[in-house]
Amino acid sequence: MFIMKKTTGPKAALTRRFLTIFCLIVLCATIFCLSGCQRIKDAYSKLSEKGAPPVAEAPVFAVNTIPAATGQIRNYLMLSGDISAVSTVDAYSDAAGKVSRLFVSIGSRVSRGEVIAKVDPSRPGMEYVESDVKAPISGTVVALPAQLGMTISQAVPLARISASAAGGLEIRLHVSERFISKVSPNQICEITLDAWPGEVFRGRVSETSPTVDPASRTMETKVAVENLDSKLKAGMFAKVRIITEQKDNVVKIPQSALIQRFGEDYLFIVEPDPAEAGSFVARKKTVVPGIIIDEVMEVEEGLSANDEVIIRGQSLLEDGVKVNIIDRLEPLN
Numbered sequence: 001m002f003i004m005k006k007t008t009g010p011k012a013a014l015t016r017r018f019l020t021i022f023c024l025i026v027l028c029a030t031i032f033c034l035s036g037c038q039r040i041k042d043a044y045s046k047l048s049e050k051g052a053p054p055v056a057e058a059p060v061f062a063v064n065t066i067p068a069a070t071g072q073i074r075n076y077l078m079l080s081g082d083i084s085a086v087s088t089v090d091a092y093s094d095a096a097g098k099v100s101r102l103f104v105s106i107g108s109r110v111s112r113g114e115v116i117a118k119v120d121p122s123r124p125g126m127e128y129v130e131s132d133v134k135a136p137i138s139g140t141v142v143a144l145p146a147q148l149g150m151t152i153s154q155a156v157p158l159a160r161i162s163a164s165a166a167g168g169l170e171i172r173l174h175v176s177e178r179f180i181s182k183v184s185p186n187q188i189c190e191i192t193l194d195a196w197p198g199e200v201f202r203g204r205v206s207e208t209s210p211t212v213d214p215a216s217r218t219m220e221t222k223v224a225v226e227n228l229d230s231k232l233k234a235g236m237f238a239k240v241r242i243i244t245e246q247k248d249n250v251v252k253i254p255q256s257a258l259i260q261r262f263g264e265d266y267l268f269i270v271e272p273d274p275a276e277a278g279s280f281v282a283r284k285k286t287v288v289p290g291i292i293i294d295e296v297m298e299v300e301e302g303l304s305a306n307d308e309v310i311i312r313g314q315s316l317l318e319d320g321v322k323v324n325i326i327d328r329l330e331p332l333n
Contacts, residue, residue: 060322061282064312065270068253069331070305073298075245075291076190077182079173083225083236086168087137090157095131097121098151099158106144110135110161117146117158139163142234162234169225170206171238174218182244183208189223190241193232202226205242247298250290252332255297257311258289265289268317270308270325282310284319296332 100120110116117133143160146152162168171191175183189203206224213220223240225232257267266286273279285307290298303309310317311329
């Protein structure tokens with residue numbers, strides 16, 4: 001309560017006006033506070049009538065999966081080299097004279113002892129019986145240095161024959177010193193060539209050098225090539241996979257599925273959600289990885305065949321979260 005002392009003059013009028021404005025402000029503030037409290041009270045009343053606010057639903061993660069496959073996995077050493085004939089032999093005439101007849105051409109297949117040409121050793125005023133030139137080995141004629149009517153001596157080769165039949169071709173490779181321990185005779189080899197894209201030819205390690213070249217620090221290795229269809233020819237460039245390790249009936253998955261954190265190797269698989277039919281959840285699996293070849297990983301422990309493994313979208317997952325399978329990939333071959 002304000003006790004105003006009765007005063008007169010301009011100063012008294014200004015004081016009364018100030019007190020009036022102050023009282024109005026206090027009154028308005030009081031009314032606003034009371035109305036705000038009422039609105040809050042009404043809001044709580046409505047919430048109590050409708051019940052508690054809804055709880056946010058658990059997130060669902062989009063993932064891609066692939067079934068774990070059981071099969072074969074191979075470790076290999078990739079090298080390259082030129083195809084060459086196992087043996088190439090020149091055919092010579094036993095007599096000097098003119099080449100009177102040729103029975104072969106380049107590319108002809110001949111057998112050992114087969115007559116490939118005749119040489120006439122006759123001289124002016126003297127006639128001699130034609131001398132036969134025979135193939136010293138079985139194979140393919142790859143060159144004919146002598147032509148019909150040419151005069152040759154016993155030192156001039158008449159034909160060059162390559163033993164390039166099935167098993168008659170080889171590839172010479174140079175294995176780096178650090179890989180020598182992985183190479184041994186009779187290892188299986190897979191051979192590919194640009195000349196025959198998509199085809200894989202077979203071979204085996206036939207010979208390994210007992211010494212290492214001190215200049216290049218490599219060991220010469222020969223691979224015998226199977227050439228049953230005669231598609232391969234000497235001089236072709238080939239890429240060779242020497243199979244150094246092979247495992248059968250192993251569980252394998254893409255390497256991208258593996259997560260390595262804090263010294264732990266694990267991955268996630270998909271299982272049906274027991275709480276909701278038709279839904280799936282992610283389950284964490286600790287695994288023991290084996291060899292990794294061309295981004296394909298062997299799983300030695302912790303995973304069963306046909307487990308549905310998450311290979312994309314797994315980096316943010318936790319055990320038991322809901323997942324939505326966007327794409328299912330075909331299992332590895």
